[in-house]
Amino acid sequence: MNRSDKDSRHPLDDLLRTDRIPHIWCPGCGIGTAFSSCLTAIKESGIDLKKTVMVSGIGCSGRGAGYVKLDSYHTTHGRAIPFATGMKLANPELNVVVFSGDGDLFAIGGNHFIHAARRNVDLTVVCVNNFNYGMTGGQAAPTTPHGVKTTTTPVGNPEAPFNLPLLAYASGAIYVARWTVLHTRDLTESIGEALFKRGFSFVEALAPCPVNYGRRNREKPLDTLKIYQDRTIIKNNAHPTELDVDFDRGVILGKFIDTERPCCTEMYDKTCRPRDLLEEGKAA
Amino acid sequence: MDPAIRTGEYFMTGDVACAEGALAAGCRFFAGYPITPATEIAEHMASRLPEVGGTFIQMEDEIASMAAIIGASCAGAKSMTATSGPGFSLMMENIGLAICTETPCVLVNVQRAGPSTGLPTQGAQGDMMQARWGTHGHYEIIALAPSSPQDIFYQTIVAFNLSEVYRSPVLIMTDEMIGHLSERVIIPPKKQIKTVSRPKAKGRKDRFRPYEPGPKGVAPMAIAGEGYNIHVTGLTHDRRGYPVMTVEAQEEMMSGLTGKIRKNLRDIIRTEAYRLDDAEIVIISYGVSARTSLAAVDEAREQGIKAGLLRLITVWPFPEDQIRELAGKIKCFVTVEINLGQVHLEVERCTGGKVPTFLVGHPGGTIIPPERVIDTLKQIL
Numbered sequence: 001m002n003r004s005d006k007d008s009r010h011p012l013d014d015l016l017r018t019d020r021i022p023h024i025w026c027p028g029c030g031i032g033t034a035f036s037s038c039l040t041a042i043k044e045s046g047i048d049l050k051k052t053v054m055v056s057g058i059g060c061s062g063r064g065a066g067y068v069k070l071d072s073y074h075t076t077h078g079r080a081i082p083f084a085t086g087m088k089l090a091n092p093e094l095n096v097v098v099f100s101g102d103g104d105l106f107a108i109g110g111n112h113f114i115h116a117a118r119r120n121v122d123l124t125v126v127c128v129n130n131f132n133y134g135m136t137g138g139q140a141a142p143t144t145p146h147g148v149k150t151t152t153t154p155v156g157n158p159e160a161p162f163n164l165p166l167l168a169y170a171s172g173a174i175y176v177a178r179w180t181v182l183h184t185r186d187l188t189e190s191i192g193e194a195l196f197k198r199g200f201s202f203v204e205a206l207a208p209c210p211v212n213y214g215r216r217n218r219e220k221p222l223d224t225l226k227i228y229q230d231r232t233i234i235k236n237n238a239h240p241t242e243l244d245v246d247f248d249r250g251v252i253l254g255k256f257i258d259t260e261r262p263c264c265t266e267m268y269d270k271t272c273r274p275r276d277l278l279e280e281g282k283a284a
Numbered sequence: 285m286d287p288a289i290r291t292g293e294y295f296m297t298g299d300v301a302c303a304e305g306a307l308a309a310g311c312r313f314f315a316g317y318p319i320t321p322a323t324e325i326a327e328h329m330a331s332r333l334p335e336v337g338g339t340f341i342q343m344e345d346e347i348a349s350m351a352a353i354i355g356a357s358c359a360g361a362k363s364m365t366a367t368s369g370p371g372f373s374l375m376m377e378n379i380g381l382a383i384c385t386e387t388p389c390v391l392v393n394v395q396r397a398g399p400s401t402g403l404p405t406q407g408a409q410g411d412m413m414q415a416r417w418g419t420h421g422h423y424e425i426i427a428l429a430p431s432s433p434q435d436i437f438y439q440t441i442v443a444f445n446l447s448e449v450y451r452s453p454v455l456i457m458t459d460e461m462i463g464h465l466s467e468r469v470i471i472p473p474k475k476q477i478k479t480v481s482r483p484k485a486k487g488r489k490d491r492f493r494p495y496e497p498g499p500k501g502v503a504p505m506a507i508a509g510e511g512y513n514i515h516v517t518g519l520t521h522d523r524r525g526y527p528v529m530t531v532e533a534q535e536e537m538m539s540g541l542t543g544k545i546r547k548n549l550r551d552i553i554r555t556e557a558y559r560l561d562d563a564e565i566v567i568i569s570y571g572v573s574a575r576t577s578l579a580a581v582d583e584a585r586e587q588g589i590k591a592g593l594l595r596l597i598t599v600w601p602f603p604e605d606q607i608r609e610l611a612g613k614i615k616c617f618v619t620v621e622i623n624l625g626q627v628h629l630e631v632e633r634c635t636g637g638k639v640p641t642f643l644v645g646h647p648g649g650t651i652i653p654p655e656r657v658i659d660t661l662k663q664i665l
Contacts, residue, residue, distance in 0.1 A: 082348035086355025
């Protein structure tokens with residue numbers, strides 16, 4: 001079949017560094033779908049792309065910043081959030097999107113996540129949760145379910161995983177949602193809403209990692225998607241304490257938190273800046 | 285009047301003078317974490333930055349502080365953090381990110397005695413080699429060592445200027461004694477303070493290559509939000525800023541990163557000579573120990589010993605040529621520093637065995653009294 005150049009263009013090409021494609025993600029990987037959702041949300045939001053930046057940490061999902069045609073920053077492992085905090089505070093006009101993985105954001109970067117949520121830094125954090133460290137070959141992560149096999153838990157994970165939405169909620173996030181990459185419309189919609197929230201918003205995207213996670217746990221790529229279809233329950237406004245990831249019992253998806261409180265820079269300006277300086281700013 | 289520059293004559297500590305120097309240099313973002321003996325810098329920035337339209341944030345740790353100042357710099361702000369030994373150790377990985385991504389920023393290390401928690405309230409100069417080689421991989425770094433509150437005010441401005449011109453992190457390696465010492469500090473009028481900013485990106489936005497070197501081997505820097513759609517990564521990258529996992533790309537990137545410093549040593553390196561002209565024994569020192577050495581030189585001269593002092597204002601890159609040249613003219617070098625021989629080994633390396641080198645060192649916690657230097661000079665003779 002002959003396809004002209006025009007036909008072979010991807011609808012998100014204007015937001016992609018097409019000269020960096022093909023990407024590194026494996027066949028069956030869910031990151032690309034989560035990434036597409038994120039780019040679609042950015043594109044459809046109508047926000048000023050010139051003022052929109054993507055910051056990533058290290059890992060498979062952390063490569064997101066390398067493929068998006070925006071000002072994009074691929075930082076150190078676990079430090080995307082404090083890097084993004086510096087950017088946002090230095091120039092509050094920027095829309096700052098953090099796109100990274102579960103190991104990056106919640107193991108090595110866990111401390112930064114809770115503090116950025118507490119401060120309500122105006123960031124949109126998209127976490128692709130594939131339940132393991134993909135880039136290094138499939139080790140256990142703080143999200144790996146109990147009993148699951150990885151290269152560092154060869155007979156099964158002895159530990160319990162984080163409930164990420166609960167952590168985000170408890171730390172002070174003003175927007176919290178969870179979807180799987182099978183629920184792309186909902187995922188895109190949530191990221192879109194999150195972009196417009198003034199404060200710390202968090203969207204978790206559950207994603208298959210067939211090469212590292214699936215293979216060791218007798219889960220073929222389509223099996224994972226089938227699980228995402230059959231063993232998930234959409235329950236908007238569910239209480240975050242109900243959101244443990246346990247596919248045997250069923251995993252709850254939805255938008256759980258959508259609230260308001262003054263963001264980091266607003267509180268700083270109000271509390272710390274001299275009055276006369278604020279008045280001047282308003283006059284200007 | 286510019287509220288950032290408090291022109292006048294003051295009695296202030298080195299830590300406060302450092303903060304005022306940063307403000308005068310145009311620093312508008314500070315991220316830090318409390319640590320003795322550097323906390324006063326953060327405290328002063330916390331009260332001053334909001335007055336001048338800047339932002340202060342106390343981060344959750346030093347790792348986050350370093351990451352935040354790099355992010356702020358990428359968003360266009362001149363940024364700084366300040367810490368001491370344990371925090372300096374935590375900042376190492378992100379110092380490498382700033383080097384690799386060529387992001388200007390200033391890091392102050394008010395040194396205290398280590399290793400580990402060591403003597404938190406007592407000074408030392410034990411982190412000099414960590415400044416040189418602390419982050420992984422091979423690199424060049426700029427590190428300055430001020431000797432008084434007045435000097436730290438000026439050197440902080442120099443640090444910002446060098447970081448902007450060379451798009452590199454610059455370290456201010458001061459010590460607890462200078463940080464907590466109160467002395468007269470004169471803050472000059474604004475017009476006498478020379479500040480510079482990073483080379484700006486120009487030209488067609490779709491053709492801009494973020495690591496295409498300009499004059500001095502330094503590429504113009506595009507700031508987030510200017511519309512250049514740049515990619516910035518700590519991976520080995522080409523001139524487009526794109527990751528390239530090849531040996532050739534590594535060679536080219538490293539040649540640029542090290543070359544921009546190595547080829548501009550004359551512009552970067554600052555030293556101060558004291559009674560060097562006819563000196564037979566040359567003391568090499570920096571920071572608070574340069575004050576010890578200054579007193580020792582005067583006392584030695586009184587006693588008829590032809591001593592002189594070469595004070596290193598820039599410790600890294602090391603003034604190799606100057607030391608080599610001196611090595612051909614003098615009888616010996618004596619390095620005075622509050623560690624057990626770090627810069628001393630550099631001096632030894634540069635002399636190439638031409639003249640003997642001696643160390644007056646101390647493991648930390650106190651200044652070295654001038655008498656110890658005099659005793660060593662007498663023993664040498």
